[in-house]
Amino acid sequence: MVARQTDEQIAARFPVGRRLRVLDVGPGQGTQALRLARAGHEVTGLEPDPRMVEALRLALSAEPAGIQERVRIVEGDGRDTGAHFLPGTFDVVLCHGVLMYVAEPDPLLAGLARVLAPGGVLSLVVRNADALAMRPGLSGDWDTALAAFDSPAYTNRIGVEARADRLEALTATLAGIGAPLQAWYGVRVFTDLAADDQAPPVGAELERLLAAEDRAGRTDPYRAVAALLHLCGVRGGS
Template sequence: MYPTRPRSALRTAVVWEVVRAALEKRVAELDQPVLDVVDTGGGTGNFAVPVTSLGHRVTVVDPSPDALFALERRAAEAGVTDLVRAVQGDTQTLPDLVAPGTVDAVLCHGVLEVVDDPAEALGSLAGTLRRGGFVSLLAANRNGAVLARALGGHFDDARAVLGATDGRWGPSDPMPRRFTGDELDRLAAGAGLRVESVHGVRVFADLVPGVLVDTEPGALDALLKLEEAAAGQPAFHAVATQLHLLATLG
């Protein structure tokens, strides 16, 4: 099961499969069927609700009351209200919202790009984990942005991203921050986490014209399979729009 509709699955399928497998592994390690999961910045429940469909308890921490309202409605429609807890907050307030060492898994998708201090934020997330728990970390890839801007004819932007410490092309860039794989590795290590796997996300999906996927019979499934096949190969990480790290607390 993918946590989104088929077209959007191009952007989420790789991450979902890694998370699902990691949850199954954690269940087997602990020999207990229900895990405690925190989804920081989880918004409307794009991942949280599918995780509850596996039987796990999920606390979604998000600063937007509107997103949390949508989450509660979505959870009600899915019949998993008893497994979802919606809490308004962010990584800075997380220590006051979730007790240390009480969580089996943390989902941190698209969060480090927007926080004031990525190292502090990831440290707060790691602090909620039980020993052996994991963080699913998804972040914008600087190198992928270089390729995307260049292919779009924005050559000055592409060159700016290459040299910018924050991976932005300038004031008009809507993304507050991007990372390289090495930077994410260092952030994980600084939070006491051990990186178990790295996957490239949206290696081809953002580069292939949408008309090809939407009009060619079978193209969507074929592209999805290609994304899944390339995601784990390091050679393709440099061109992915996002990087996904699975890291455990040793």
């Protein structure tokens, strides 16, 4: 779903067929980085975890040579983009599933905006603090649900302490760093309670699920209670 939304924003901003310069901050095993490289773009993955760097290199090694040539892997922290890249280096910056592990996100976001070219797209996927009580509440975990109303801190499914972000606060931050919000979506409106090891449906059933999630992720009030938010800002607002 995030991939579809990202492609939508890219298509709205850039001519069809243009080879874009993409920075993927925290690419993990490279799902988005490799997908965009296969689409013809030049992708840089900035990853601080040596284990994930190796996983990304392994995944990249299975790709054709032409795709391998379009992907560059840099071992480093997203908070240090100024040490790695010049201002205006990238047309698209992805920061998906990273902010929840950063105690103070504003400096990181300012650095990401700095390396965006004018008109470039900054794509963020964050945990939704305005709906943090939904998952424990629907699961009957009342103590955790009640605590979620008062704090953005939470423990994720693998037991790691993390934090959520509020749409209003991120909207203000994006405006302040010169990449004002242009579009936002909800992610995992209906499917957040699915177990990690639960196999997804296939065929027509999967298509119906994706259609329902896509519609809810664009429609108020459903998108406001999604587990995740996908925010897209544009450098210079152009």
